Amino acid sequence: MGCIIFNRVASFCRKVLNRDSSTRVPEEQTLQVYQRQEHSISRKDISENALKVLYRLNKAGYDAYLVGGGVRDLLLDKQPKDFDIATNATPEEIKKLFRNCRLIGRRFRLAHILFGRDIIEVATFRGHHSDAPVQATTPKDSKQKPQISSRNREGMLLRDNVYGTIDEDAERRDFTINALYYSVKDFTVTDYANGVEDLNNRIVRLMGDPETRYREDPVRMLRAVRFAVKLDMDIDPATAAPIQELSSLLQDIPAARLFEESLKLLQSGQGLETYRMLREYNLFQQLFPILADHFTEDQSSQTEKMIEHILASTDKRIAEDKRVNPAFIYAAMLWYPMMIRAEEVSFASGLSFYDAFMVASNDILDDQVRTIAIPRRHTTTVRDIWQQQLRFARRSGKRAFKTMEHPKFRAAYDFLEMRALFEGHDIKELAQWWAEFQNADRNQRGKMVMNVNEGGNRRPRRRRPQQRRKKPQPKSS
Numbered sequence: 001m002g003c004i005i006f007n008r009v010a011s012f013c014r015k016v017l018n019r020d021s022s023t024r025v026p027e028e029q030t031l032q033v034y035q036r037q038e039h040s041i042s043r044k045d046i047s048e049n050a051l052k053v054l055y056r057l058n059k060a061g062y063d064a065y066l067v068g069g070g071v072r073d074l075l076l077d078k079q080p081k082d083f084d085i086a087t088n089a090t091p092e093e094i095k096k097l098f099r100n101c102r103l104i105g106r107r108f109r110l111a112h113i114l115f116g117r118d119i120i121e122v123a124t125f126r127g128h129h130s131d132a133p134v135q136a137t138t139p140k141d142s143k144q145k146p147q148i149s150s151r152n153r154e155g156m157l158l159r160d161n162v163y164g165t166i167d168e169d170a171e172r173r174d175f176t177i178n179a180l181y182y183s184v185k186d187f188t189v190t191d192y193a194n195g196v197e198d199l200n201n202r203i204v205r206l207m208g209d210p211e212t213r214y215r216e217d218p219v220r221m222l223r224a225v226r227f228a229v230k231l232d233m234d235i236d237p238a239t240a241a242p243i244q245e246l247s248s249l250l251q252d253i254p255a256a257r258l259f260e261e262s263l264k265l266l267q268s269g270q271g272l273e274t275y276r277m278l279r280e281y282n283l284f285q286q287l288f289p290i291l292a293d294h295f296t297e298d299q300s301s302q303t304e305k306m307i308e309h310i311l312a313s314t315d316k317r318i319a320e321d322k323r324v325n326p327a328f329i330y331a332a333m334l335w336y337p338m339m340i341r342a343e344e345v346s347f348a349s350g351l352s353f354y355d356a357f358m359v360a361s362n363d364i365l366d367d368q369v370r371t372i373a374i375p376r377r378h379t380t381t382v383r384d385i386w387q388q389q390l391r392f393a394r395r396s397g398k399r400a401f402k403t404m405e406h407p408k409f410r411a412a413y414d415f416l417e418m419r420a421l422f423e424g425h426d427i428k429e430l431a432q433w434w435a436e437f438q439n440a441d442r443n444q445r446g447k448m449v450m451n452v453n454e455g456g457n458r459r460p461r462r463r464r465p466q467q468r469r470k471k472p473q474p475k476s477s
Contacts, residue, residue, distance in 0.1 A: 127164025
């Protein structure tokens with residue numbers, strides 16, 4: 001065993017010393033192998049489905065390891081959310097082994113092994129990419145797809161399907177605490193970058209040159225913040241230094257990918273603390289440029305208060321294991337920018353406030369979707385919640401009863417209650433009226449509506465004066 005470890009260490013060091021300096025791992029980092037008695041990971045803490053995948057790959061003659069966040073969380077005595085696997089089998093070879101396999105991804109080719117709702121993600125070991133704009137290598141097996149790596153002018157990796165060895169894969173990992181590999185063959189944990197030491201010291205440290213790694217994939221800046229907050233760690237000063245300057249690189253990331261990242265950031269259970277750190281590094285402003293226009297030095301605007309409140313409420317619901325709807329979060333965060341836009345549209349165009357409200361709703365959501373591709377199912381819910389806010393004030397006749405029948409009534413009412421914390425006395429009274437109306441029986445509800453009518457809320461309609469239709473004039477020849 002000692003001879004094998006020595007050879008792997010020597011091989012790893014040679015690769016580090018010979019490869020391009022832009023992604024070189026610091027020289028003090030050395031490979032370490034922790035035996036079963038030297039770590040706390042037990043197979044009983046690993047998903048049964050993940051173990052099935054590991055065993056089958058090993059049985060077929062491939063190397064397979066539990067990697068990244070799953071190993072990291074197990075070492076921290078946390079329950080991993082996902083179990084990811086890395087192997088020397090190519091995606092096509094994995095698909096042959098598992099009938100329940102689906103290959104996904106263009107930028108990174110991955111295999112998803114499906115066990116009902118449980119998905120085990122399997123990635124082939126990554127190799128080093130060339131500095132050339134495009135590199136293509138066709139495998140000996142002509143049925144397999146060529147290996148391709150591609151960058152843009154800013155150094156961002158557009159495609160990265162170059163396969164390699166486990167040593168090369170470790171060097172390609174983003175953070176030291178993720179360059180950890182657990183083997184079910186001998187129950188060892190292989191640490192390529194002093195990740196265990198950084199876990200013990202509670203440090204989030206990027207592997208290689210931070211600026212180069214951020215340019216390769218700007219989402220790593222978001223991941224650095226997410227890990228620091230989630231794991232209650234500090235970001236290494238060298239890792240943190242370039243973030244503010246490079247934050248605008250996030251504008252080049254596809255909006256669909258940023259939507260997925262935004263969910264991880266805001267629905268992690270530490271959304272409020274994550275928001276504060278993202279804002280400190282100028283990252284939140286890149287994700288929500290509309291909101292950034294309403295930020296103040298003392299963080300006293302209604303927009304900022306609403307953001308803090310909704311994220312704190314979301315964190316509380318997640319801690320209580322309650323359901324969280326992303327649409328409600330987006331509706332809350334974008335509400336005041338939308339209202340200000342509605343007032344501007346009404347003043348500039350002369351439209352009624354209702355029409356201006358509709359125009360502003362579409363404008364704000366269209367602008368936000370360009371940055372974060374919020375799916376239509378969520379933007380539809382956002383619009384429903386917003387439009388119900390106007391209907392809450394219209395309680396005469398049968399309107400109050402019809403409003404309660406709306407599918408999004410409960411979410412809209414919760415939103416109204418939240419507005420009452422930041423807006424005037426009228427909104428507080430309106431929220432209180434609807435709270436009583438919901439709990440009243442039908443007779444009491446009828447009396448409440450009558451009181452509204454008698455209170456003068458029902459204004460008589462003015463008839464529009466009928467304009468005489470002008471007689472069409474004959475066209476002059």
